[in-house]
Amino acid sequence: MTLHGEMVFPKLSRFDRNQEPCSLALPLPAGALSNPENFSIWDGDRALPCQTTVTSRWPDQSVRWLYVDFLVNLPGLKEKRLSWRLEPSKPPREGSAAVVVVDGAVRLESGVATLHLSSPGDILELRTGLVADGASERLLGDCHHPFWEDDSGTVWKAVLDQDGWQVVSPGPIHAIVQGRGKHQSEDGRRCFDFQLRLHAYAGKPWFQAEYRLLHAEEEAELLVRRIAWRWQAARPLSSAGQRAVARSNYRTQTRELSGNDGILEQEIDADWLLFESNEQMPETHYGTFWGDWREPGQFGLCLTVFQAQQIYPKALRVGADFLEADLYPASAAPLVWRQGIARTQRLLLYPHAGDLPLADANIRSLQYQMPDRPVLPASCYQQADVLENVWMNTSYQPLEAYLVQLADRRLRAYGMLHWGDAPDMDYTTQGRGRGKFVWCNNEYDMPHAAMLMYARNGERRMLDYLLVAGEHQMDVDVCHYSPNPHRRGAQLIHSADHVSGGATPSHQWVEGLLDLYHVTANRDALETALGIGENLLLLLQQPSLQQPGGSSARETGWALRSLLALYRETGEQRWLDESKKIVQQFHVWQEEFGAWLSPYTNHTLIRVPFMIAVAASSLMRYYWLTSDAAVGELVVKAMDDLLAHTLGQDGRFFYKELPSLQQRGAGLYVLESLAYAWDLTRDAKYIRAGMPQLLATLAAAPNYGSGAKYAQENAVIWERGLSPKAFAMYSMPLLMFGRAAAEAGLLVDDSTSGNA
Structure with a gap:
């Protein structure tokens, strides 16, 4: 078991930063650390002052994620390497920050400055004091409000x-x-x-x-x-x-x-x-x-x-x-x-x-x-097993380049309520916003996609993508108050003005919010994710979602993914109990109709590959947690059914099964579920079936946009490419299928030709 590791601060400022406050979010394998006091950070042979917060625990109550505040000397124009160890230390005390309460009065102290805080029920005011060279505090007589x-x-x-x-x-x-x-x-x-x-x-x-x-x-x-x-x-x-x-x-x-x-x-x-x-x-x-x-x-x-x-x-x-x-x-x-x-x-x-x-x-x-942030090696996340298995045994550069371009070259929007999100121009031109922008509202979990990229490549901006998108989701995309209980706590569907749309189980995600909590220790992110879970429990009581075939497979499929994430995070049985109901519904659905057919016109029930793939991928997460063999069989049956009924002669999947909708456009989630069928069977037919779609996707370079800027709807739009939905939607399927294809020996990097 790993008892130590390294982190690196990339070169940033040209100036030395002495005793710079920094933080680290460290994932740990189950059983590695029970008491956070048995953790330390070292600069060579010198232990550094640090403060730990446990943000997540494994079922055995060992630490899954540890958030660490520490002080470090960072040199100008150089990178800095530190080590961490699962052992206690007694670093020298070099000043301290504290919350002090005296006779009901609260102040925040850093050792060299003080904020005096107003009393309960009073107008919020902050008053400043300075402490120089150990002298007594000098109040400035000022006031912040x-x-x-x-x-x-x-x-x-x-x-x-x-x-x-x-x-x-x-x-x-x-x-x-x-x-x-x-x-x-x-x-x-x-x-x-x-x-x-x-x-x-x-x-x-x-x-x-x-x-x-x-x-x-x-x-x-x-x-x-x-x-x-x-x-x-x-x-x-x-x-x-x-x-x-x-x-x-x-x-x-x-x-x-x-x-x-x-x-x-x-x-x-x-x-x-x-x-x-x-x-x-x-x-x-x-x-x-x-x-x-x-x-x-x-x-x-x-x-x-x-x-x-x-x-x-x-x-x-x-x-x-x-x-x-x-x-x-x-x-x-x-x-x-x-x-x-x-x-x-x-x-x-x-x-x-x-x-x-x-x-x-x-x-x-x-x-x-732009603060200094330490970077952990990808092996740290892989060995801790805190994220999905997106670790490839070989590097396939066309895939890596495609994902980086999708992450970087995105449509962006500046603005008070818009930063961290962007409009989707396809939704907008379809008229869904009635002439206004239709905002993505972080559809498909852009924050979690960024977290996976950061864990894999360690490039700082990927973490910043998570921080910015996650905070927008936490603040703007989620309805924090409504007299309508079906909206309260929900992540709202992509819509004009961010909040004009409704709430549905198929458009709510929590994994990125939980990532945000782990990397910042900001409990607002955790509480927002739990609020989404409460909303899902309420929405799932609707009659159409209580019967097999009463809705599309993605409705309960996406809900299942969020509920399972909350169970992993909290260990609360109620999240797993509701998940079991959804899983049972998919069993009955399969038995009753022979496939996960969805209502379309009044006289049809059809296969929708994208939505079936979403359900299969969420069921796989249930399998990871429970090792329920019957659920694994359900995933494989769903993929066999799609191969038999929705795969075109050109090797790509239909948009929908109906004759009027058999244009190619199933999206890439089918690739993710094909990867899981490979994981369960080790049958390479599932990888071969997905290779034409993978190669066609990588051959078509992402739309990089014009780079133009314009002002509209209290926003400045920067046309850098597709909406953030594209990166969020493509990253998990490409990573999972790429990993599976490499394991199957069907993905071989050829940097000169780009062929597989």
Whole structure:
């Protein structure tokens, strides 16, 4: 059993980063680690300070996923290699972060800076203190507070609820507190839920704020004119005061203002994005956006908005006695915020000495936008057995290149509620949005597809694709509130405005959300996945889903995949019990009709290869968990039936069995289920049957798009290729079939000809 391993920090900054706060999400095999205290990270022969959180356990209660915060010295212009061991250590204590409660008052400490937090029931305010060279705390007399403004001009300030602050992580490396509440107007009305999560890091003067807004009101829509985070200084700047605002793409452009007259402003809007060239993958980095206020010889504050360009519009205003970040500026058209939608935005709050060079503030801001992340070898994920078996025994470069291009060359959308998703132009041109964009809503689980790619190739941007898409799914694609219980907690189907569609079992996915939880330890992702599960349990009670043949095979097929993922994650029997009902239904369906036939016209029941393949692939996941031989036989029968009835003479599968629908277009999920038939039988006929489709797919290069940008529906669209649905839909089938074909000896890499 593996008791140690390595990680590498790729070369990133040209500057040394001393005691840099970093994190690691480590998968472990069953039985390897029971007590997280028996874990350590080493830099050569020196143990590093670290803090562990178990995010998932195996059925034997050993650790499946371990999230680790640690401090490390990273050299400029060099990579850094560390090792991890399943053994305890006693690293030297070098400062600590903590949540401190004294007489009911809560403060967040890093050892060199402090945030004093407001009391339950009060307007949410944060006050800053600095500690220099072991001296006593120096309170700055300042105040941070968030608010929003509606279309009538009413200002709503965040008010902490009576539950007050909850400790998410006590430290000592990374301390986190969280508070919830509603915004309140001056006349006492309350509207718009919020969650504020605050982070402190040992020995560092900066704090991260995660401000999440959620529309849980009875109104179908709220018109938002402005959302802002305001920092109010205790007194105005003197005539020697300094202010600056900055934004960057390639090199940071900084504007400065001396003295205490006027207001310094900076904005990012659609026009700026349309006419600015950016060649970076924006999930990993686009640029930065910060404002700074300082009194020389005393103190200052630098505030950075995370991914401001991507989640545009944004604005900064720095006055003589304040610094404001407009998370949605009043200069933009009012934002229609629909019921059930949430959105998280992040800021770096950096109180500093008044003589801190602006260049240093800029470097920290850039580091915040693109932090160092350690990379584990693919063998670590493979040996831990925490993901599907997508590990090939030979490299087939045409397949690898195709998948990387699909992942990278995607349609993207910048915008407050759009970043992390994109419209699907096929759905849109079909008229499904009645003239508006039809947003994918992360259909087919884009986050999980990105996780699989990251585990296989270790390329940093794949992890960032997971983080960005997963957060959009968690915030926007899932309905967090509705008076309709069939919508509440559901991931909504691809639709206009993200949420105009309904909820159905065939369009809800949780594996990527669970990945997001494992790699970030953010329990919002886990709770969102569990909420989807609760919604599925309710939807599955509908009469059409209780009878075999009452719906398409994908309806309960996709639901089965999500329920099984939740069972693996939690071990709760109810998820498996509901899965057993679905499995039994597929048995009866097969016996009654001879195949998983679906209703189409009023007088037909037909085979739909794509939907049957989805069901077979989900049943295979049940087989992995239970080793139920009868389920394995069911998968093989389904594939034999498809080969007999839906495979054309050209070696490709029909779209649907009906004579009017026998054009080729079954998609690639049939390849995944053929791979499982191979796994169960070791009969190469299933691989040979899928090879024409595989080779035809790889021979047709993905649509790379024009690269054009245009503004529409409060979004800036970047036409970089197909919608994210394509990557999400193709990756698992191609990986599974490629792996099986390599095992069968039918996939041989020939780099010169590209033939198999």
